[in-house]
Amino acid sequence: MTGLLSYGSYIPYHRLRRSDMQAALGASGGRGSRAVASYDEDVVSMGVEAGSAALQGQRGLPERLYFATSFPPYLDKTNAAVLHAALGLDRAALAVDMAGSPRSAIGALLAASEARVPALAVVADIRTGLPGSSDEREGGDAAAAFLFGRGTSETPELATVLAFASTTEEFLERWRTPGEKASHTWEERFAEHVYRPLAEDAFTTSLKAADLAPGQIDHLVVSGLATRAVRQFAQASGVRPEAVVDNLADRIGNPGAAQPGILLAAALDRAGAGENVALVHLADGASAMLMRTTEHLLSRRSSTGVSGQADGPHGELSYITFLTWRGMLDREPPRRPEPDPPAAPPTRRSAGYKLAFQAARCDACGAVNVPPGKVCFACSAVDQMSRLSLRDTPATVATFTVDRLAFTPSPPMVAVVVDFDGGGRFRCELADAAPADAHIGLRVGLTFRRLLTADGVHNYFWKARPLRTDETRL
Structure with a gap:
């Protein structure tokens, strides 16, 4: 395995108070708020935000892109290709999807950490359910990204991957067939009974491989949609209670496939140098990843971390608007002609501008042309343009x-x-x-x-x- 070179996180701006759900439905809404992706956001757009944060200052990286989600915008088309274009990655970089279930996030993290070249794992999810369901109430939307590779003097490792272990078992705990908007779940007591030995086996095996004891774990992340099983394992893990990372349930909710990434980013946001971080994810089995931070983490982590986004300025959303955005409530659309769908040929020709937001600087006068063109709008010079990206400006x-x-x-x-x-x-x-x-x-x-x-x-x-x-x- 390689080391962690950088990471980034993204939590949408909008929040829905659970008390508003309670008022609208006359049922228990729970405490706090959940993060809500805007009407113009999806897992791909959120993944671009997280990936941009992770790749800030990383030139020429990565050479692999693994994208994990349980709610892909496209089937029969690679969603990761859109991220690849928007992040401005090299044409030779491989981009693939790992979609369909919350466990795909662990697959993306493991694939990136074991790659022999710099690799980026992006995890993103939008969680919803039928009105009044626990999935709607407890869910959340978010994305996170992690760049793995061999450290250099310019790009040192922020953490070293120590070990990985996993257990897999087929059982009916959560499922959703193609075309369905909401998931089905079995009762929580069944999940508790099945998940506990699986999580204990994966965690114990990873500790043994890293030659660590539970008491030596400084930050424990336990994630998964089976909340009671997650809580039970965290209490029985042998790790000090104060080392267990807050699951952010009252602040942003549970973002499914993105939860292990968001909570791992939150742990790294608060970790010191030389500390052991453990991630245990419960989904169709259990997986455990152990890391040890380096002295470079303190000076290179994001100034706007998970807590800053979770607790920072945000917009309050009404429950009716939330249902409309989620397609659960059909409202009268604006009485305007709907735009036509984009056509493939012009989209491909303008992909540099449309997806990576590449502009052009005139070599003759220095004017920046947006969108890029052959003729400078300032001095009329022809074919004297140099491409530049304004995506991060x-x-x-x-x-x-x-x-x-x-x-x-x-x-x-x-x-x-x-x-x-x-x-x-x-x-x-x-x-x-x-x-x-x-x-x-x-x-x-x-x-x-x-x-x-x-x-x-x-x-x-x-x-x-x-x-x-x-x-x-x-």
Whole structure:
């Protein structure tokens, strides 16, 4: 196995209070809130956010991309290819999906950590269920990304992978057939009975391989959708109670396939140098991964970690809006013609701009052209352009308007014109903000979103969103 070179996390801006569910349905809603992906977000767009955070400053990496989710936007098409394009990876880099179940996250992490070349594991999920169900109430949406490889002086290892162990057993605990929106579950007592010995075997085997005892684990992450089994194993693991990482259930909910990644990122956010981190994931068996942090972790982790996103500024969402976004409630759409689906040939020709947001700098006058073209808009020089990516470049709102007539699934549309630091002007929508939040001088960054879906084709492009506190990029 190799070492962890970097990592990133993404928690959507919107929150749904469980008390609002309770008020609407007249049933127990539980405590706290759950994170909700916006109407224009899916697991791919959230994966791009997490992957961008993990790859910040990592030039020429990775050479492998493994994408795990239980809610893929496409079947018979590689979702990881969209991430590959949006992250601006080299054409030779392999991108594959590991989709269908929450356990796929462990497969992505293991494949990336065992690759002989730098590899990125991206885990993302959107969890929902029928109105009033425990999955709807306890679920959450999030994404995380982890870059593994051999450390160098420029890219040192933040943690060393010590051991991995797994157990697998076929049993009926959670399932969903193709086409169904919600999962089915057996009763929790059955899951507790089955999962405990599986988790104990995987954890014990990994500790033995790493020559560690439970008391030497400084941070224990236990994840899985069988919440009672997860809690029972954490209590019986032999690890000190204060070392068990908070599952964030009251703050963002359980994001399924993304939960092991989000909680592992949270553990790394608070870990010190030379500490042992254990991840145990319960899903159709159990898997355990052990890591030991290095002194480089403290200086290279993200300034906006999991806690900063979970507790930072966010937008409150009504339960009716949540149901509409999830397709559980059909509401009268805007009385505007729906846009046509994107066509394959022009999409491919403009993929550098559309997906990776590549602009062009004029070699003659230095003007930044957005979108890129053959002729410079400033000096009219022809074919004297150098490509550059503005994906990670902050910008400032130069002007804006609130458009109440334009087609959007969540009216009104806030349209902004932004000026990028270093040059370049772009007109787009403003996401994760109310009309009252828009103002001239607002600092924003780009965010990858799904504009619309027509005839089964997802149209991805970039929007602007306000930068969060202490955030220099997305």
